[in-house]
Amino acid sequence: MKNLKTLITSIFSTLLFxxxxxxxxxxxxxxxxxxxxxxxxNASGGPGHNYYQQKADYKISLVLDDAKQIISGEETITxxxxxxxxxxxxxxxxxxxxYAENSDSKLIEVEKMEDFRxxxxxxxxxxKYDGGFKVESVKxxxxxxxKYFINKTMMRIxxxxxxxxxxxxxxxxxxxxxxNDRSKVGGRSGLEYFKEENNYIxxxxxxxxxxxxxxxxxxxxxxxxxxxxxxxxPFGDYEVNITVPADHVVGATGELQNAVDILSSEQKSRLKxxxxxxxxxxxxxxxxxxxxxxxxTSKTKTWKFKxxxxxxxxxxxxxxxMWDAQGVKIGDKNILAMSYYPKEGNPLWEKYSTKLVxxxxxxxxxxxxxxxxxxxxxxxxDRIGMEYPMICFNGGRPEKDGTYSEDTKYGMWGVIIxxxxxxxxxxxxxxxxxxxxxxxxxxxxxxxxxxxxxxERGYPSRRGPAPYIADYMRGDKKxxxxxxxxxxxxxxxxxxxxxxxxxALNILRETIMGRELFDYSFKMYCERWKFKHPTPADFxxxxxDASAVDLDWFWRGWFFSTDFVDISLDEVNHFQxxxxxxxxxxxxxxxxxxxxxxxxxxxRNKTSIQATINEKDTTIDDFYAKRNxxxxxxxxxxxxxxxxxxxxAEELALLNxxxxxxxxxxxxxxxxxSPIIIQANFEDGTSQVTYIPAEIWRKxxxxxxxxxxxxxxxxxxxxxxxxxxxxxxxxxxxxPQKNEPTRFELFQQQREKENPMQRAKRAxxxxxxx
Amino acid sequence: MxxxxxxxxxxxxxxxxxxxxxxxxxxxxxxxxxxxxxxxLIFTRHDLEEALIKKGIISSTFEKLQHDSLSISAIGNxxxxxxxxxxxxxxIKLSALDFSLTxxxxxxxxxKSEKVKLSQNFELQFNSLMDIYPKQQNKITFIQNSxxxxxxxxxxxxxxxxxxxx
Ligand SMILES: [Zn+2]
Numbered sequence: 048m049k050n051l052k053t054l055i056t057s058i059f060s061t062l063l064f065x066x067x068x069x070x071x072x073x074x075x076x077x078x079x080x081x082x083x084x085x086x087x088x089n090a091s092g093g094p095g096h097n098y099y100q101q102k103a104d105y106k107i108s109l110v111l112d113d114a115k116q117i118i119s120g121e122e123t124i125t126x127x128x129x130x131x132x133x134x135x136x137x138x139x140x141x142x143x144x145x146y147a148e149n150s151d152s153k154l155i156e157v158e159k160m161e162d163f164r165x166x167x168x169x170x171x172x173x174x175k176y177d178g179g180f181k182v183e184s185v186k187x188x189x190x191x192x193x194k195y196f197i198n199k200t201m202m203r204i205x206x207x208x209x210x211x212x213x214x215x216x217x218x219x220x221x222x223x224x225x226x227n228d229r230s231k232v233g234g235r236s237g238l239e240y241f242k243e244e245n246n247y248i249x250x251x252x253x254x255x256x257x258x259x260x261x262x263x264x265x266x267x268x269x270x271x272x273x274x275x276x277x278x279x280x281p282f283g284d285y286e287v288n289i290t291v292p293a294d295h296v297v298g299a300t301g302e303l304q305n306a307v308d309i310l311s312s313e314q315k316s317r318l319k320x321x322x323x324x325x326x327x328x329x330x331x332x333x334x335x336x337x338x339x340x341x342x343x344t345s346k347t348k349t350w351k352f353k354x355x356x357x358x359x360x361x362x363x364x365x366x367x368x369m370w371d372a373q374g375v376k377i378g379d380k381n382i383l384a385m386s387y388y389p390k391e392g393n394p395l396w397e398k399y400s401t402k403l404v405x406x407x408x409x410x411x412x413x414x415x416x417x418x419x420x421x422x423x424x425x426x427x428x429d430r431i432g433m434e435y436p437m438i439c440f441n442g443g444r445p446e447k448d449g450t451y452s453e454d455t456k457y458g459m460w461g462v463i464i465x466x467x468x469x470x471x472x473x474x475x476x477x478x479x480x481x482x483x484x485x486x487x488x489x490x491x492x493x494x495x496x497x498x499x500x501x502x503e504r505g506y507p508s509r510r511g512p513a514p515y516i517a518d519y520m521r522g523d524k525k526x527x528x529x530x531x532x533x534x535x536x537x538x539x540x541x542x543x544x545x546x547x548x549x550x551a552l553n554i555l556r557e558t559i560m561g562r563e564l565f566d567y568s569f570k571m572y573c574e575r576w577k578f579k580h581p582t583p584a585d586f587x588x589x590x591x592d593a594s595a596v597d598l599d600w601f602w603r604g605w606f607f608s609t610d611f612v613d614i615s616l617d618e619v620n621h622f623q624x625x626x627x628x629x630x631x632x633x634x635x636x637x638x639x640x641x642x643x644x645x646x647x648x649x650x651r652n653k654t655s656i657q658a659t660i661n662e663k664d665t666t667i668d669d670f671y672a673k674r675n676x677x678x679x680x681x682x683x684x685x686x687x688x689x690x691x692x693x694x695x696a697e698e699l700a701l702l703n704x705x706x707x708x709x710x711x712x713x714x715x716x717x718x719x720x721s722p723i724i725i726q727a728n729f730e731d732g733t734s735q736v737t738y739i740p741a742e743i744w745r746k747x748x749x750x751x752x753x754x755x756x757x758x759x760x761x762x763x764x765x766x767x768x769x770x771x772x773x774x775x776x777x778x779x780x781x782x783p784q785k786n787e788p789t790r791f792e793l794f795q796q797q798r799e800k801e802n803p804m805q806r807a808k809r810a811x812x813x814x815x816x817x
Numbered sequence: 818m819x820x821x822x823x824x825x826x827x828x829x830x831x832x833x834x835x836x837x838x839x840x841x842x843x844x845x846x847x848x849x850x851x852x853x854x855x856x857x858l859i860f861t862r863h864d865l866e867e868a869l870i871k872k873g874i875i876s877s878t879f880e881k882l883q884h885d886s887l888s889i890s891a892i893g894n895x896x897x898x899x900x901x902x903x904x905x906x907x908x909i910k911l912s913a914l915d916f917s918l919t920x921x922x923x924x925x926x927x928x929k930s931e932k933v934k935l936s937q938n939f940e941l942q943f944n945s946l947m948d949i950y951p952k953q954q955n956k957i958t959f960i961q962n963s964x965x966x967x968x969x970x971x972x973x974x975x976x977x978x979x980x981x982x983x
Contacts, residue, residue, distance in 0.1 A: 452880040452881075453920070454862060454880060457922070507919070509922050515921075519956070521967045526969040526971060538954060542840055786963060790857035791846065791856050794915065794925075794927045
């Protein structure tokens with residue numbers, strides 16, 4: 048314990064100057080990192096007064112050949128140029144060309160000889176699958192051939208006359224391609240073959256030449272599709288006719304237009320009752336599906352779908368599907384939540400899928416913006432998860448005997464919530480996936496976490512809670528990418544584009560902004576950018592604009608750097624206030640002297656020297672030797688009384704309050720600035736938590752100290768007591784220092800308590816006793 | 818010219834998972850009293866399960882595996898091919914003790930080493946799952962005398978020297 052004597056404020060001007068320069072870099076306003084606001088995107092983070100976006104409308108006729116597993120189609124695209132620019136050419140995406148034989152996505156994979164350790168590795172290298180688009184023709188509406196050029200996954204159509212502002216153009220494309228078998232080549236879109244019964248489930252997407260986005264940020268977003276950076280697409284209206292075997296059941300983006308011709312009257316009435324049902328209603332039952340899948344047919348049927356203001360179109364088709372639906376009302380819209388799954392998906396799918404869709408639509412609508420599309424569909428696949436507007440393909444298959452593991456259950460729940468959640472990011476809040484995966488995956492994973500927690504208390508979410516990201520973030524910063532990295536160049540896609548941004552948003556919500564400010568601002572971003580194309584800067588700016596919280600330091604640290612949080616509590620010094628009362632203070636001094644640790648020589652001398660000279664000779668001690676320094680004299684008391692008179696009653700009370708002062712010293716070891724949350728635990732068993740904003744680091748980037756004043760004495764301090772900052776090393780978070788047990792130590796502790804045999808024995812004894 | 822040997826197992830390789838994890842983590846401490854390495858290997862359960870099933874090491878999901886010494890050592894023997902400590906170039910023998918599954922989809926595998934004195938020339942090779950998932954990244958936090966050091970392992974940098982404090 049120390050006594051607080053004087054408060055010295057010393058300013059080392061040069062030192063302060065230096066540290067200001069370095070700290071300025073962490074707290075400086077974002078400048079060159081984000082684009083200057085303009086007429087298209089304003090400084091508040093909203094669409095500017097001249098914001099525009101292009102429109103692409105599609106009329107597609109499609110044939111699914113179940114015998115050859117081929118898709119062939121013809122489309123008429125009407126493209127409207129809402130930009131102020133003249134367009135000399137148009138760019139379309141041919142994503143399926145990633146499976147073309149000259150595809151870049153394979154060429155750019157780094158390979159080593161060790162990659163060829165098994166015969167199947169080699170087999171894979173030689174495996175030939177020609178899955179690219181075969182474009183048969185590109186024609187004007189008057190059937191004139193248009194000039195076009197295919198550069199891998201991009202196709203340029205050269206216009207005879209450039210397309211001016213506010214002008215539209217229509218043209219036709221005819222194509223076909225071989226559908227990929229997912230078990231052989233993977234893929235977001237594809238087929239699954241059921242060998243024993245010779246049946247297929249098709250979950251089809253990226254199946255047609257799609258317009259690229261042209262906007263104020265990228266011009267044409269014609270960055271090649273390499274596999275990771277997903278899709279960037281304009282909004283438009285779709286009319287799609289899909290011809291499939293007559294015994295197939297089809298689910299797709301949009302509303303079915305010809306239910307009258309396609310569905311049985313039984314199915315139509317079931318569908319009608321589903322709209323107002325409070326739990327899923329089967330349109331096609333398991334019994335009906337099992338009957339249907341027994342034999343094929345050579346007849347066909349055409350399913351007609353229409354979708355308004357969507358950025359893409361996908362569908363699923365199979366004779367194996369059962370189909371259920373349940374109505375859900377969001378705002379003033381009646382929506383049908385639906386699921387399509389084969390018997391292989393049960394019992395899980397019938398029980399959970401559509402209920403999860405309903406829950407996801409409701410929760411996301413609360414945190415982001417209302418879902419306004421007429422349907423939302425979850426389709427069963429073996430193990431993937433992939434999202435499209437109004438429809439998504441989700442894994443989660445029980446075992447053949449109808450049982451399933453807990454892991455499969457949570458895996459299925461998580462993937463359905465996640466993929467249905469993608470309806471909001473990026474299908475409605477239409478960010479550029481090719482460029483920034485985190486804008487849809489990260490934001491979506493964050494709301495997924497909120498949705499999971501509202502589905503089941505204590506839901507074991509895989510991503511979101513701050514402590515989960517610590518293992519990934521700590522260590523060598525060279526192998527981590529900033530979140531603001533192009534989708535194709537990210538190390539550790541999952542942690543970087545999903546986990547880290549989801550964690551960052553959780554920290555903003557729980558710790559830095561608080562739930563009220565965060566939820567309002569996050570929703571504001573979603574409302575401002577629904578059915579539009581936001582960029583990262585629009586998100587960063589809106590979050591500050593709607594909350595009055597300067598977050599530039601946070602975006603810089605979490606999104607633009609590879610720093611991590613590691614705040615270390617290095618030192619704690621305890622002080623008490625000098626009361627100035629000579630009686631009290633001198634007694635404290637006396638006690639201090641009495642309790643002082645003695646030097647070993649002094650201890651031994653006490654017995655070995657029987658008497659010193661001054662003890663034997665009484666003439667030696669003078670005034671100084673005889674004076675009792677621990678006793679106050681008249682002058683001390685007078686001085687105290689005089690001083691007291693000068694003090695206000697408030698000051699006096701404070702002086703006598705016996706406050707406890709603790710000086711805490713911190714180091715920022717990880718580089719990422721973070722609030723410091725200090726929990727003091729007191730002698731009387733109570734505790735107090737103080738939140739110090741991250742701005743404490745604004746002038747001193749690496750070392751800060753803070754004096755905490757309490758009424759009671761502190762027995763221990765804990766930094767980040769609720770694990771909310773993603774601190775990567777919690778061992779330096781406590782005083783007195785305590786090492787958190789490693790996972791191995793926890794395992795040992797559990798093991799040492801009782802091994803399984805001891806447990807069995809105990810159970811046996813318990814039974815005997817009964 | 819080098820001859821290419823390969824083991825015969827069948828990898829059903831799927832190129833694009835929309836949601837992949839590809840991250841393993843190890844937490845290892847040198848127990849000075851026992852002169853042994855003690856630690857935990859942590860994988861995304863789904864990633865590891867799929868890899869081990871394809872390699873024919875396990876035939877069912879971890880949830881169905883008995884925690885008996887046979888399956889535990891089978892898992893250990895496979896994992897310790899790609900997770901190897903070296904002291905003065907000599908591999909340190911590790912043995913798996915048990916594993917546990919967490920609800921949020923991870924598997925933790927606990928292990929111990931034989932008695933070993935750490936030399937200054939102390940290395941770790943950590944290329945677990947990199948043969949199957951080329952984008953796999955692995956990390957270790959090594960603890961010695963309460964000091965923690967973290968290292969990252971990638972496909973092209975899968976063996977690294979670990980600093981030992983005296
Ligand atoms: Zn996703």
